Amino acid sequence: MNYQALLDEVKAHTLSFFNARQDNLHVYHNLSHTTDVVKAATQIANHYQLNDRDFFIVLTAAWFHDTGYLAGEAKGHEEKGAELAAAFLQERGFDAEGIQAVKNCILATRLPQQPHTLNERIVCDADLFHLGTDDFIDRNKLMRKEVEAIYHVQITKDDFRAKTISLFESHHYHTDYCQLLLNDKKEQNLQRLKAKAAAAGNKDAPATAPASLLAAETAARTSKKSDRPERGIETMFRISSNNHQRLSDMADNKAHIMITTTSIIISVLLSVMIRKLEEFPHLTIPVILLLGVCVITMVFSILATRPTLTGGTFTPADIAEKKVNLLFFGNFYKMTLEEYDQGMQQLMADRDFLYGNLIRDVHSQGIVLGRKYRLLRIAYNVFMFGIVISVVSFLIASIFFR
Structure with missing residues (x-):
């Protein structure tokens, strides 16, 4: 199935849908929000490198997730949007399993969000992506x-403001990508709301409330700036490690595909063709050539x-000289718990040692990945x-030669 062509139809349909029903009431749940x-869904899906089918499901759900607002009441708009998406996809001959997956993604955006699959988590986080961005204030108005x-x-x-604070406190991002990317800014937005609520609630000193609020926001910004290098470094290491792990999984899957394919070909050659060579001697060289290709391919894949x-x-000397990477199991799986605990305590107490281990860990992952992909x-x-x-x-x- 040509998912890109069908996705273009989805986009054209929803654009037409919103343009035909635009009004002065839905200033938030409109085409701009969609x-x-x-x-946001595209950004998150690209990070997780979804296949074409899952990518289509996620973006289709994103296009249709708020169409129910303009086709009925706000209450139950998720169900209405899911029905509109299902009707559209059924007309295009999309399979029932895929339609249900799109509907589940849309229904998962109901508050409180309770997604179950990665696709549903991506759509949920995309729907409330703005909570962790600078656009939150304008969108909330x-x-x-x-x-x-x-x-x-x-x-x-x-x-x-009180309802918004309640939403913030009950909400959390469901993908690790959005947690790393948006949680800090979301927390900053929440603290700003709480500071304004505290200032508004100070009835005895209304004149000093704005100054208190300004001081609180200034302190928050100062703290944010001072924390940014450390948090940025940790976020960089997390994302790098996660990306390397996904690339390693992809390499293993590719190797598994090649091993399975060559195993089937070798089985057929040994069970069928070898016994037929007396009848078809002119195929001896091609069979041996194909068998050799499959064996060599399988060896490199393994x-x-x-x-x-x-x-x-x-050794204690390795710890003292900061030469060992305690984050890789291959360096400590024969050590006792007490010895490993002592090493980790020194690691956590020494910033340079800790970041040195993180650098070695990422570098080691890169070396392993390079070897895998080269083979x-x-x-x-x-x-x-x-x-x-x-x-x-x-x-x-x-x-x-027949």
Whole structure:
């Protein structure tokens, strides 16, 4: 299925849907919000390197997730949006399992959010992505304006601020990517709301409230700036380690595919073709050539996934000289708990030692990945060129030497 072409249809349909129903009431749940959610969903999905099908499911859910607002009431809009998405996809012949996955992603955005799959977590985090960005203040003002317009009520700033604080305190991002990327800014936005609520609640000294609020925000910004290098470094190491782990999983999957494919070909050659060589002697060379290609490919694929272990021990001198990486199990799996605990206590007490271990760990992961992908590249090249040569040899043998 051409998912990109179908996704283009989804985009065109929802754009037409919103443009035909735009009004002065839905100043928040409108096309602007929807495109922001789609953009955030794309960013998160790209980080997790979703396949084409899951990428289509996530973005389709993002496009349709708030269509229910303009096709009915705000209450139960998730169910309405899921129905609209299902009807559209059914008309295009999309499979029932995929339709249900899109519906589940939309329904997962109901508050309190309770996503179960990665796709659902991505859509949920994209829907409330703005809570951890600088756009939160403007978006929150639009939300208050929309609620007042739809329900014909006046909501004081204090009441709406209290509800927003409650939302912040009950919400958490579901993907580790958004947690690392947005949690700090989300916490800053929450503290700003609480500071304003405290200032507004100080009835005895209204004149000093703005100054107190300004001081609190200035202190928060100062603290944020002082914390930013440490947090930024830790975030960098987490993201790098997670990316390396995903790349390692991808390499293992590629090797597994190649091992499975070559195993099937070898089984067929040994069980069928070898016994037929007396009847078809002209195929001897092509069969041996194909068998050799599969064996070489399998060997390199196995080498790419074969684990290697180091000595598993370290000495007090290694700790004193800060030469050992205590974050890699291969350096301590033969040590006792007491010895490892002593080493870790020294590691956590020494900033340079700690960051040195993190650097060594990322570097070691990179070396392992380089070896894996180098061996996999050889395996795929041997298989690709070998298959071509084998097929050509089969054709030549069948045409000229039969």
